Amino acid sequence: MYELHPKLAQDTFSIGEYELSEVRLMNDTRYPWVILVPKRFNVGEIYQLSEEEQQRLIYESSFTAQQMMELFSAEKMNVAAIGNIVEQLHLHHVARFTTDVTWPLPVWGIGEAQAYSDVAAKAMLSQLRRVLDDLLI
Protein backbone atom coordinates (compact mmCIF):
# COMPACT_ATOMS: atom_id res chain seq x y z
CA MET A 1 0.00 0.00 0.00
CA TYR A 2 1.22 3.49 -0.80
CA GLU A 3 2.60 5.50 2.07
CA LEU A 4 4.73 8.64 1.90
CA HIS A 5 8.39 7.90 2.68
CA PRO A 6 9.22 9.18 6.19
CA LYS A 7 12.21 11.20 4.95
CA LEU A 8 10.01 12.99 2.40
CA ALA A 9 7.37 13.57 5.08
CA GLN A 10 9.99 15.06 7.36
CA ASP A 11 11.52 17.40 4.77
CA THR A 12 8.27 18.79 3.32
CA PHE A 13 4.88 20.36 4.04
CA SER A 14 1.66 19.11 2.45
CA ILE A 15 0.17 21.42 -0.15
CA GLY A 16 -2.55 18.91 -1.04
CA GLU A 17 -3.20 16.07 -3.45
CA TYR A 18 -3.69 15.76 -7.19
CA GLU A 19 -5.40 12.77 -8.74
CA LEU A 20 -2.09 10.86 -9.10
CA SER A 21 0.37 12.65 -6.84
CA GLU A 22 0.81 14.13 -3.42
CA VAL A 23 1.93 17.76 -3.75
CA ARG A 24 4.42 18.93 -1.16
CA LEU A 25 6.58 21.98 -0.45
CA MET A 26 10.22 21.38 0.39
CA ASN A 27 11.10 23.02 3.70
CA ASP A 28 13.86 25.15 2.21
CA THR A 29 13.47 28.88 1.77
CA ARG A 30 16.39 29.10 -0.67
CA TYR A 31 14.11 28.19 -3.58
CA PRO A 32 10.42 27.69 -4.30
CA TRP A 33 10.58 23.89 -4.45
CA VAL A 34 7.61 21.55 -4.89
CA ILE A 35 7.73 17.77 -5.15
CA LEU A 36 5.12 15.48 -6.66
CA VAL A 37 4.94 11.97 -5.21
CA PRO A 38 2.80 9.52 -7.23
CA LYS A 39 0.58 7.62 -4.81
CA ARG A 40 1.73 4.22 -5.98
CA PHE A 41 3.33 1.45 -3.96
CA ASN A 42 6.90 0.38 -4.61
CA VAL A 43 7.63 2.61 -7.60
CA GLY A 44 11.09 4.15 -7.87
CA GLU A 45 11.32 4.98 -11.58
CA ILE A 46 8.94 6.88 -13.85
CA TYR A 47 8.94 3.98 -16.30
CA GLN A 48 7.51 1.69 -13.61
CA LEU A 49 4.25 3.64 -13.70
CA SER A 50 1.65 2.51 -16.26
CA GLU A 51 1.57 4.45 -19.52
CA GLU A 52 -1.59 6.24 -18.37
CA GLU A 53 -0.02 7.15 -15.04
CA GLN A 54 3.06 8.48 -16.83
CA GLN A 55 0.87 10.71 -18.96
CA ARG A 56 -0.97 11.91 -15.88
CA LEU A 57 2.38 12.58 -14.16
CA ILE A 58 3.67 14.79 -16.96
CA TYR A 59 0.34 16.59 -17.02
CA GLU A 60 0.47 17.28 -13.28
CA SER A 61 4.16 18.15 -13.50
CA SER A 62 3.79 20.63 -16.36
CA PHE A 63 0.83 22.31 -14.70
CA THR A 64 2.87 22.68 -11.50
CA ALA A 65 5.95 23.97 -13.32
CA GLN A 66 4.03 26.56 -15.31
CA GLN A 67 2.11 27.82 -12.30
CA MET A 68 5.30 28.11 -10.25
CA MET A 69 7.13 29.90 -13.08
CA GLU A 70 4.35 32.48 -13.25
CA LEU A 71 3.74 32.83 -9.50
CA PHE A 72 7.40 33.44 -8.71
CA SER A 73 8.38 35.12 -12.01
CA ALA A 74 11.14 32.54 -12.15
CA GLU A 75 13.76 32.41 -14.87
CA LYS A 76 13.95 28.62 -15.17
CA MET A 77 12.27 25.52 -13.84
CA ASN A 78 14.38 22.53 -12.90
CA VAL A 79 12.34 19.32 -13.09
CA ALA A 80 13.97 16.08 -11.97
CA ALA A 81 13.48 12.54 -10.74
CA ILE A 82 16.70 11.60 -8.97
CA GLY A 83 15.98 9.40 -5.96
CA ASN A 84 19.53 8.33 -5.13
CA ILE A 85 18.81 8.85 -1.44
CA VAL A 86 15.03 8.35 -1.09
CA GLU A 87 14.06 5.53 -3.43
CA GLN A 88 10.32 6.37 -3.54
CA LEU A 89 9.59 8.12 -6.85
CA HIS A 90 9.33 11.87 -6.36
CA LEU A 91 9.58 14.56 -8.98
CA HIS A 92 11.28 17.84 -8.05
CA HIS A 93 10.11 21.21 -9.37
CA VAL A 94 12.50 23.98 -8.42
CA ALA A 95 11.96 27.60 -9.49
CA ARG A 96 15.35 29.09 -10.30
CA PHE A 97 16.68 32.63 -10.51
CA THR A 98 20.01 33.85 -11.83
CA THR A 99 20.39 35.51 -8.43
CA ASP A 100 19.78 32.39 -6.30
CA VAL A 101 22.55 30.97 -4.12
CA THR A 102 23.63 28.09 -6.33
CA TRP A 103 22.81 29.35 -9.84
CA PRO A 104 23.65 27.99 -12.41
CA LEU A 105 24.36 24.75 -10.54
CA PRO A 106 21.54 22.36 -9.68
CA VAL A 107 20.22 22.52 -6.12
CA TRP A 108 20.75 18.95 -4.98
CA GLY A 109 23.55 18.14 -2.59
CA ILE A 110 24.76 21.75 -2.34
CA GLY A 111 24.61 23.75 0.89
CA GLU A 112 22.08 23.31 3.67
CA ALA A 113 18.29 23.66 3.55
CA GLN A 114 17.05 26.83 5.27
CA ALA A 115 13.81 26.01 7.10
CA TYR A 116 10.73 28.24 6.83
CA SER A 117 9.40 30.04 9.89
CA ASP A 118 5.79 29.05 10.73
CA VAL A 119 4.49 32.32 9.32
CA ALA A 120 6.51 32.08 6.11
CA ALA A 121 5.50 28.45 5.57
CA LYS A 122 1.82 29.32 5.95
CA ALA A 123 2.10 32.19 3.48
CA MET A 124 3.94 30.06 0.93
CA LEU A 125 1.50 27.16 1.23
CA SER A 126 -1.43 29.49 0.83
CA GLN A 127 0.02 31.09 -2.33
CA LEU A 128 0.78 27.69 -3.82
CA ARG A 129 -2.66 26.25 -3.02
CA ARG A 130 -4.22 29.22 -4.77
CA VAL A 131 -2.37 28.74 -8.06
CA LEU A 132 -2.45 24.91 -7.98
CA ASP A 133 -6.12 24.78 -7.01
CA ASP A 134 -7.41 23.63 -10.42
CA LEU A 135 -5.83 20.18 -10.02
CA LEU A 136 -6.06 19.79 -6.25
CA ILE A 137 -8.71 17.26 -5.19
Added chain:
Amino acid sequence: MYELHPKLAQDTFSIGEYELSEVRLMNDTRYPWVILVPKRFNVGEIYQLSEEEQQRLIYESSFTAQQMMELFSAEKMNVAAIGNIVEQLHLHHVARFTTDVTWPLPVWGIGEAQAYSDVAAKAMLSQLRRVLDDLLI
Protein backbone atom coordinates in the same frame (compact mmCIF):
# COMPACT_ATOMS: atom_id res chain seq x y z
CA MET B 1 13.39 26.36 -37.13
CA TYR B 2 14.78 23.69 -34.81
CA GLU B 3 18.52 23.35 -34.67
CA LEU B 4 20.58 21.54 -32.03
CA HIS B 5 22.27 24.00 -29.65
CA PRO B 6 26.02 24.19 -30.49
CA LYS B 7 27.03 23.45 -26.88
CA LEU B 8 24.91 20.27 -26.87
CA ALA B 9 26.34 19.31 -30.26
CA GLN B 10 29.85 19.80 -28.94
CA ASP B 11 29.36 17.78 -25.73
CA THR B 12 27.57 14.78 -27.24
CA PHE B 13 27.56 12.12 -29.97
CA SER B 14 24.51 11.35 -32.09
CA ILE B 15 22.84 8.02 -31.34
CA GLY B 16 19.98 8.75 -33.72
CA GLU B 17 16.51 10.26 -33.74
CA TYR B 18 13.15 9.34 -32.28
CA GLU B 19 9.92 10.74 -33.64
CA LEU B 20 10.05 13.74 -31.26
CA SER B 21 13.60 13.89 -29.97
CA GLU B 22 17.20 13.70 -31.01
CA VAL B 23 18.97 11.00 -28.98
CA ARG B 24 22.54 11.79 -28.00
CA LEU B 25 25.28 10.31 -25.83
CA MET B 26 27.07 12.68 -23.46
CA ASN B 27 30.83 12.49 -24.04
CA ASP B 28 31.59 11.51 -20.46
CA THR B 29 32.75 8.01 -19.56
CA ARG B 30 31.97 8.49 -15.88
CA TYR B 31 28.33 7.51 -16.44
CA PRO B 32 26.13 6.10 -19.22
CA TRP B 33 24.39 9.39 -19.99
CA VAL B 34 21.87 9.98 -22.78
CA ILE B 35 20.03 13.20 -23.54
CA LEU B 36 16.81 13.63 -25.47
CA VAL B 37 16.36 16.92 -27.29
CA PRO B 38 12.83 17.55 -28.61
CA LYS B 39 13.11 18.82 -32.18
CA ARG B 40 11.09 21.94 -31.53
CA PHE B 41 12.11 25.56 -32.00
CA ASN B 42 12.45 27.89 -29.04
CA VAL B 43 11.30 25.50 -26.29
CA GLY B 44 13.06 25.66 -22.94
CA GLU B 45 10.51 24.08 -20.60
CA ILE B 46 8.60 20.80 -20.87
CA TYR B 47 5.32 22.66 -20.35
CA GLN B 48 5.96 24.70 -23.51
CA LEU B 49 5.51 21.55 -25.60
CA SER B 50 1.96 20.70 -26.68
CA GLU B 51 0.13 18.15 -24.54
CA GLU B 52 0.67 15.51 -27.25
CA GLU B 53 4.37 16.29 -27.46
CA GLN B 54 4.66 16.05 -23.66
CA GLN B 55 3.09 12.61 -23.77
CA ARG B 56 5.43 11.57 -26.54
CA LEU B 57 8.39 12.93 -24.54
CA ILE B 58 7.58 10.88 -21.45
CA TYR B 59 7.06 7.82 -23.67
CA GLU B 60 10.47 8.28 -25.33
CA SER B 61 12.07 9.11 -21.98
CA SER B 62 10.71 6.08 -20.15
CA PHE B 63 11.67 3.76 -22.98
CA THR B 64 15.20 5.17 -22.89
CA ALA B 65 15.46 4.96 -19.10
CA GLN B 66 14.27 1.37 -18.95
CA GLN B 67 16.53 0.22 -21.78
CA MET B 68 19.55 1.92 -20.16
CA MET B 69 18.74 0.44 -16.73
CA GLU B 70 18.68 -3.03 -18.24
CA LEU B 71 21.65 -2.64 -20.59
CA PHE B 72 23.94 -1.33 -17.86
CA SER B 73 22.39 -3.19 -14.91
CA ALA B 74 22.17 0.22 -13.26
CA GLU B 75 20.89 0.78 -9.74
CA LYS B 76 19.04 4.03 -10.43
CA MET B 77 18.13 6.28 -13.31
CA ASN B 78 18.37 10.05 -12.86
CA VAL B 79 16.01 11.84 -15.24
CA ALA B 80 16.10 15.63 -15.34
CA ALA B 81 15.34 18.77 -17.32
CA ILE B 82 17.60 21.47 -15.86
CA GLY B 83 18.80 23.82 -18.59
CA ASN B 84 20.35 26.53 -16.42
CA ILE B 85 23.30 26.74 -18.79
CA VAL B 86 21.92 25.58 -22.17
CA GLU B 87 18.40 26.95 -22.50
CA GLN B 88 17.28 24.54 -25.25
CA LEU B 89 15.08 21.86 -23.65
CA HIS B 90 17.05 18.65 -23.14
CA LEU B 91 16.20 15.77 -20.87
CA HIS B 92 19.04 13.96 -19.13
CA HIS B 93 19.03 10.19 -18.50
CA VAL B 94 21.93 9.13 -16.33
CA ALA B 95 22.45 5.52 -15.27
CA ARG B 96 23.75 5.52 -11.71
CA PHE B 97 25.64 3.02 -9.59
CA THR B 98 26.37 3.10 -5.88
CA THR B 99 30.02 2.74 -6.92
CA ASP B 100 30.13 5.69 -9.34
CA VAL B 101 32.33 8.70 -8.59
CA THR B 102 29.67 11.09 -7.30
CA TRP B 103 27.06 8.71 -5.81
CA PRO B 104 24.69 9.58 -4.15
CA LEU B 105 25.05 13.15 -5.39
CA PRO B 106 23.62 14.19 -8.75
CA VAL B 107 26.09 14.40 -11.63
CA TRP B 108 25.62 17.99 -12.74
CA GLY B 109 28.27 20.55 -11.91
CA ILE B 110 30.54 18.06 -10.14
CA GLY B 111 34.00 17.12 -11.43
CA GLU B 112 35.09 17.10 -15.05
CA ALA B 113 33.71 15.10 -17.95
CA GLN B 114 36.04 12.28 -19.05
CA ALA B 115 35.93 12.03 -22.84
CA TYR B 116 35.54 8.68 -24.61
CA SER B 117 38.32 7.35 -26.82
CA ASP B 118 37.20 6.82 -30.45
CA VAL B 119 37.01 3.09 -29.93
CA ALA B 120 35.07 3.34 -26.67
CA ALA B 121 32.62 5.85 -28.15
CA LYS B 122 31.93 3.58 -31.11
CA ALA B 123 31.32 0.60 -28.86
CA MET B 124 28.99 2.57 -26.58
CA LEU B 125 27.02 4.06 -29.47
CA SER B 126 26.61 0.66 -31.05
CA GLN B 127 25.31 -0.88 -27.80
CA LEU B 128 22.86 1.97 -27.29
CA ARG B 129 21.60 1.89 -30.88
CA ARG B 130 20.89 -1.80 -30.47
CA VAL B 131 18.70 -1.43 -27.37
CA LEU B 132 17.04 1.84 -28.48
CA ASP B 133 16.38 0.57 -32.00
CA ASP B 134 12.61 0.09 -31.58
CA LEU B 135 12.00 3.87 -31.38
CA LEU B 136 14.81 5.07 -33.66
CA ILE B 137 13.55 6.34 -37.03
